[in-house]
Amino acid sequence: MATFGTLSDRLTETFRNLRTKGKLTAADVDGTVREIRRALLDADVALVVVKEFTAKVRERALGDEVNKALNPAQQVVQIVNEELVQILGGEQRRLQFAKTAPTVIMLAGLQGSGKTTFAGKLAKQLEGEGHTPLLVAADLQRPNAVNQLQVVAEQAGASVYAPEPGNGVGDPVKVSRDGVEYARRQQHDVVIIDTAGRLGVDAELMKQAADIRKAVNPDEVLFVIDAMIGQDAVNTARAFQEGVDFTGVVLSKLDGDARGGAALSVASVTGRPIIFASTGERLEDLEPFHPDRMASRILDLGDILTLIEQAQQAFDEEEAMKMAEKLATEAFTLEDFLDQLQQMKKMGSMKKMLGMLPGMGQMKQQLDDFDEREIDRTEAIIRSMTPGERRNPKVLNGSRRLRIARGSGMTVTDVNQLVQRFEQAAKMMKTVARGGTPNIPGMGPVPGMGRPGASSKRGKKGKSSGGSRSGNPAKRAAENAGIASSATPTGSGFGLGGGAAQAPSEAELAEIQKLFGKS
Secondary structure (H helix, E strand, C coil): CHHHHHHHHHHHHHHHCCCCCCCCCHHHHHHHHHHHHHHHHHCCCCHHHHHHHHHHHHHHHCCHHHHCCCCHHHHHHHHHHHHHHHHCCCCCCCCCCCCCCCEEEEEECCCCCCHHHHHHHHHHHHHHCCCCEEEEECCCCCCCHHHHHHHHHHHHCCEEECCCCECCECCHHHHHHHHHHHHHHCCCCEEEEECCCCCCCCHHHHHHHHHHHHHHCCCEEEEEEECCCCCHHHHHHHHHHHHCCCCEEEEECCCCCCCCCHHHHHHHHHCCCEEEEECCCCCCCEEECCHHHHHHHHCCCCCHHHHHHHHHHHCCHHHHHHHHHHHHCCCCCHHHHHHHHHHHHHCCCHHHHHHCCCCHHHHHHHHHHCCCHHHHHHHHHHHCCCHHHHHCHHHCCHHHHHHHHHHHCCCHHHHHHHHHHHHHHHHHHHHHHCCCCCEECCCEECCCCCCCCCCCHHHHHHHCCCCCCCCCHHHHHHHHHHHHHHCCCCCCCCCCCCCCCCCCCHHHHHHHHHHCCCC
């Protein structure tokens, strides 16, 4: 996650220095806590939160739970992880729906924090869960705010209630009240009210938001905060809590490159849980906020559960079974490969998915260099092929490859590389599907992946360990020949008796010596 990248790097480096310690002294703990404090302050985490956090970490790190641990460094990482989870809210909190529809959700926050975009993202997510959301355009101050909400609602496939043109015209309190009544008549089970924001906290903003809350009595008031605004995030959150109060927090723009640590302080300072995290510009880039998973990402421990959930949403289980059968029966084609690419694109950014794997913080440069457009180029090449060529790449001669390159806007070299990579990948996947050991180019067979009972190269070496190990090639050949001649014949693969091996002649020994430069 880009926003917490610097904090993650600093903490990871701090813990790396602990791994060489067999036992932690008080000085080691104090030094580690000092580095953690600096990392958090550099990341814009509020001072009051930093003091409380480091005090708890130090107390636990000097306690018996670390002294008795077999690996003190890992135990300290575990303590920091648990305390991070606590300042992020402890447990996940979901939206609370009303017992009687419609559920009213009011959005509040400063101008530019991403309220309107979040309204569309939330509507799309609720649509996917079987709800019928209605977006209410109550931001009548910002220029074209109503038009923006209408566009976002259309993209999300949701209905919108916008009786006023906005741009300073209309009463937002009346629009909000009428919107809830309209939703009740039209049988919408969720109402999302997009309210106005300001460039800064002021009395007019708070009064308008408070009046809307009194008029519609919302079930949820979500405070949308920009994760990139720095230390002012805490002051703004406190001002909204005192003026309007809110039931939950939404962190937006977590894909930015700002330090973003102040956003970590909001839940701890206000006592309100973070419910959603917005991680991109697309309407699909909205995640339920899990404090434990976010803490794991910050500490570069990965977020496998979120990755699995996204994969389950994008991949069809029945299609996956069919694909497994094709792999096992060697029927995997470029058409199947294209289908897999399209399903992967549904999951979102490849960089974001790879970033959820444990330890990927150490490969930041490789992730930054990864070109997302490579998938589009690959898709263009495959789409330029005929169905017959996709099913059987072996028919791709020079003229066909030139045609495909021209049709996709790529070069013949690109086409050749794609076909070569596909053949290697298909071969590896077939091997794995049969329970074999994949041979990765440049790495050799992957250890521990063979079939049960299958012999490895090491096992095969062990069978011939009775041979000579002499450094002299001629002597070694002669000794091995003697061993072979004394061995009991076991027969050939065709059931014929195997004869004893013949010892090399003097001329053959001389040739061997010449080959190895022996005089």
